[in-house]
Amino acid sequence: MSTYFVTGATGFLGSALVERLLARETCDRVYVLVRPASQDKLDRIAARWPRRELVMPVLGDLAEDGLGLSDVDRRRLAGGIDHLLHLGAVYDLTATEEHNSAVNVDGTQRVVDLAAELAVSWLHHVSSVAVAGEHRGVFTEQDFDLGQRFASPYHATKFAAEQIVRSQHAVPWRIYRPAVVVGDSRTGEIDKVDGPYFFFPTFARLAKLPSRLPLVGADLGATNVVPVDYVVDAIDHLAHAAHPPGRTFHLTSPRPQPITEVYNAFAAVAGAPTMAFSLPGPLSAPLRALSDRGLRALSRAAERVPGAKLVFERLGVPAEALPHLTLTATFDSTATQGALAGSGLRVPELREYSDTLWRYWRDHLDPDRARRPRSGGALGGRTVMITGASSGIGRATALAVARHGGIPLLVARRAEELAQVREEITSAGGTAFTYPCDLTDAEAVRAMLKDVLAQHEAVDMLVNNAGRSIRRSLLRSTDRQHDFERTMAINYHAPVRLILGLLPHMTARRFGHIVNISTQGTQVGTPRFAAYLASKAALDAFTRVASAEAHGNGITFTTVHMPLVRTPMIEPTKVYRRLPAASPEQAANLVLKALIKRPTRISLPVGTLGAASYAIAPKAVDRVMNVIYRLGAV
Template sequence: YKGTWREDMFDEAHDVDNHPYFQTKHESERVVREECDRPWRVYRPGIVVGHSETGEMDKVDGPYYFFKLLQKLRAALPEWFPIAGPEGGKTTMVPVDFVAKAMDHIAHLPDSELPGGTFHLVDPEPMSVGQALNTFAKAAHAPQFAMRIDQNLLNVVPPQVRAGLNAVPTVKKIRNQIYHDLGIPPEAMEVRDFNCTFDARDTQRALSGTGIAVPPLDTYAPALWDYWERNLDPDLFRDRSLKTAIHGKKVLITGASSGIGAQTAVSIGESGGEVILVSRTREKLDEVAEKVERAGGTAHVHPADLSDLEDIERMAQEVIEEHGGVDILINNAGRSIRRSVARSYDRFHDYERTMQLNYFGALKLIMALLPGMRERKSGHIINVSSIGVQTNTPRFSAYVASKSALDAFSRCAAPECVADNVKFTTIYMPLVRTPMIAPTDMYKAFPTLTPEEAALMLCDAMIDKPKRKASRLGTFGEVLYSVSPKTVDLVLNQAYNLFPDSSAAKGKKKKGEEAGKGELTDGAPPVADEEMSTEAVAMAYLLKGVHF
């Protein structure tokens, strides 16, 4: 109904037959009105949410359907980051304790004191959908909708045209996938542009002087959010164990001899999984395999030089012949080079070597194992990328370019494999304290993830199979670059000036380093890396996880 719906209105309702829930409510009230020969009272509450003091609720309805979206936004972006969203129509929410108190009071009033028999238990000052979402976003410490789009702008397409488009199978599939990703049932979107307001004058007269009233949403939204997140979040009732996710599956990890790869292998072993370990050195792989088996898993060792395409082909065929293929491939091996472009003019081989391992090596392994996954109609490819791909950090042009290439390949290949149930996940890994960053002395003062924390990101990826997994800072960097790339350039130029080239990048031996073991020597006396300034340390902690 469009307009104001009074408490004495009933037959004016229309289109209730299109919604089973509304139809049953409407017809049950009709039965009372037409067949009950005793005094009756009908209560029409708005969207009933949890207790205004405890947040307690035994069902999910109305705004709760959007809580998963707010949770995803909180995980992806900083709380202060402004985003756009719908303004929507008016929505009236009432806490369950208000409904109970109002019904209890009205039920005990004599008929002579009642202005009517039907009572709207609603908020007399309803919020728009956008205002309500912002109130819950604040309670959830999630980004708020700073720009809310008027519903009239969203509804420029005539209803008949929208209905026709939504009936197209492809459109319906895309729409349902978006709702699924956001955790919103399609039915919940029906009230986005609700155009009816509820007059509640009879209820207000009946409750006058009692102190029974709908409290402002911002006074109890935190309680609703906290109770939902602790007790009603659907993820609480979903088996998110790594043991279930990898049961009966073979997981191949490259770069498994140390750092992130080794810790991920041990985590798989602790969950009773089967892991195939790949890196250059058999002795180190044997040590990791022993840890995996002590933890309760099964480990297989397959040494290979992942910068040698022929050796990768040999190893891949060996794995297929001995194990029948791979269910989960984790491309974790990588080479990082920290050197400015100015110091790379005569070092083109840096770019060739980095691409050879980080892109061509990973790609060769994917191309060898992907056919079996598609044939079995099941597979998961996880590529360990870098936060640098999102933030475009200076001095890492070779490294970031190689990781970006693998990222682009995965985005292009993923749509081709949808029908074969093969998933691609890219993890934009922040800075991790592993042997790969050891040559850069200043990273000793940087805040970093531990290998255990990084391995947890990989384990979560095996469980949830997301398209991408990133830190909030990395995602913010991507968004900011899309909005104002020149601003990002200015910020990163400051970082470029604050964080100097290492002695290795300058082609000088470190103190205590034997001749021939450094990356490049120029005959100069051994030197130590420059110490970071106070400003540099502050920036490193402010932009935690970014490698400069």
């Protein structure tokens, strides 16, 4: 029976390795070092492990003296650990040198000290091919310090950490150097975007081009990619095999993968154009040298040139990663392949599992996956929150959304009427949910949004339709300040409150569309509606600013300048009975257009003419509107 102590168990590689250890019949106990702040994460990960009752969390931190272990834990662990597997590390090319050193170097020294103190039988250190730095040529499993330089703090600290393990003689050790680790070759699972995944959004964009478009490639160097299941299976096998101490194993592809080959493997499964042929070596050499210099220059520029880093962020590629797209060394794994002989373990060709990696990324990690068109149409399966949904435009919009396959989230004060709208939708075979709420009550809105986000995976769209209209001249409003405050509360503050409440959620998903129902009165300047139009104009101005700020996050806005609509809101105003008005269904069609087409603005001819006239001749428009006001036509 074997007892293990594992650092980095909440990381992707570490969690997969713990799962393998627990599956061994000879596993007696697995102690995992976990930071107090990561206990919940460990619980979530451990939920899928077999025999999780064998897992014993040990609170600590690689960055703390003595790993932060309590005296009780030290006594409990002393003399009882067969294998200490050290996987905890910072793998972030954007991290500072101090942070890299504190975890990767100082943390490894603390692990080595603990291994000696506890008298563990074996110390297994998971290093990286990064120790080769900028070495050019073959780098064998016996090679270590060849005078190589390091292009980043991460590479330098991985070298320093391995040196610490090699320099100690208290505990027998083995070292494992994985190449660029990608997802599981059988499931595609991975927990973060890294390495070649940085360029998957580019493949998705290129897929819009004709797939038969021939591209010309060049020899821009090579990388070395291995799936996580091979890495953890190999470590599991090698850690328990009868090999002498002091061995280093390259968990790498037996042959380097040219960048053009990697591109074609993913471009083919993404549906993007592939490289039909490559330039001969003599022609590629200058391009490769130019590429190497160019990538380093771009990385430096991102730190120095204002706005340059933003460009890379929009592309999804950290500028710090650009100089490390290719490996200058070629890694010899002959000894490792020999040690694995008879185990059935081999590194699959990238083309054998690239489609699996692509599908997993597309379904789980694509930052724009929420924006992709769906089989049910633009609204198919989309959750659409609609305020003022108990009657009028809101009710008609909810019914229309449901007919188009959307899922309306009905919001209004009147619970009974909301229930009736939901019944109409469900009777027709649709799905809807009701959320009675007073939108002028900030606490009620917060509670409602909390419930919505707990019950639904996403809120894709928001229609701010609820509103209040007041028709009263200014001279008759001099003692009615509350009219202006009431209209502002529901027409402006309420939608802004909802937008701000949903903005972080939509930003995280990089998708959201918000429709704000305004009125063509803001374009015309209709007399007697100062309170109403001012509140709508405030929302229009807010929307214009929010639209610009949120655009880069995949969030879009539409302002619908509605005409007069015959709804319960206008019934108290007798003059409206003589004027032509749209039906709620006609108004809902405008909202539907806003949800499906997502234009910035929807305006009708009367409103557009009013805005243009005022821009050209404002005084003339004022005189005309004053005559209309005195005649009482509106």
